[in-house]
């Protein structure tokens with residue numbers, strides 16, 4: 185196995201309900217989208233990969249330790265300025281105040297929001313908060329960034345902006361694993377599709393091939409339904 189992340193017979197059962205069942209796969213180069221309908225287990229699988237959830241079966245193996253960040257569907261902002269929200273993570277990592285300020289400002293610029301540095305983060309719009317959350321994650325320069333439906337509650341314009349930023353983070357060398365139920369987004373953003381339904385892995389396919397000719401009936405059906 186050559187991937188940087190390996191899942192072996194991974195499962196999670198809560199209260200007798202199997203949320204993720206027997207997932208074996210490995211993630212290699214490129215951007216990966218975990219795709220599937222609502223309730224498929226995408227968020228749970230992502231949290232298992234990250235380590236936020238502990239599996240009840242199987243294991244998650246990192247052949248080499250990699251630093252990781254996570255961006256959630258609804259960002260949690262601290263009750264302070266946008267800039268201070270970004271500086272906070274850098275402070276936790278032990279960066280000196282000057283360095284924190286410099287890196288936080290640079291990150292805000294990269295997401296196109298330098299003018300919002302002094303604004304209360306909690307009062308920013310949903311789209312702005314998500315961009316601050318991306319800046320906060322990016323400032324820590326993770327080797328891997330997990331994104332859980334990062335545009336689910338955003339309008340199309342804000343969604344495209346978030347997609348652009350994630351593209352830049354990927355281009356700068358960070359490995360991306362994201363969940364989405366949005367076919368267009370998966371097509372725009374991913375090199376590889378991990379398609380799941382009912383907590384099970386149905387296929388892991390290069391994106392171009394997945395959209396041209398999915399390997400499973402379930403994926404074919406999902407694409408047909410989504411395209412309408």
Ligand SMILES: Nc1ncnc2c1ncn2[C@@H]1O[C@H](COP(=O)(O)OP(=O)(O)OP(=O)(O)O)[C@@H](O)[C@H]1O
Nearest residue numbers: 198199201203221222223224225226227228229365
């Ligand atoms: N702690 C839990 N206990 C019981 N059931 C859970 C728990 N967490 C998640 N579930 C259920 O497991 C299923 C998968 O949830 P998950 O949030 O991973 O799906 P998802 O594919 O991300 O869905 P969506 O696209 O709607 O966000 C859902 O039916 C959910 O209700």
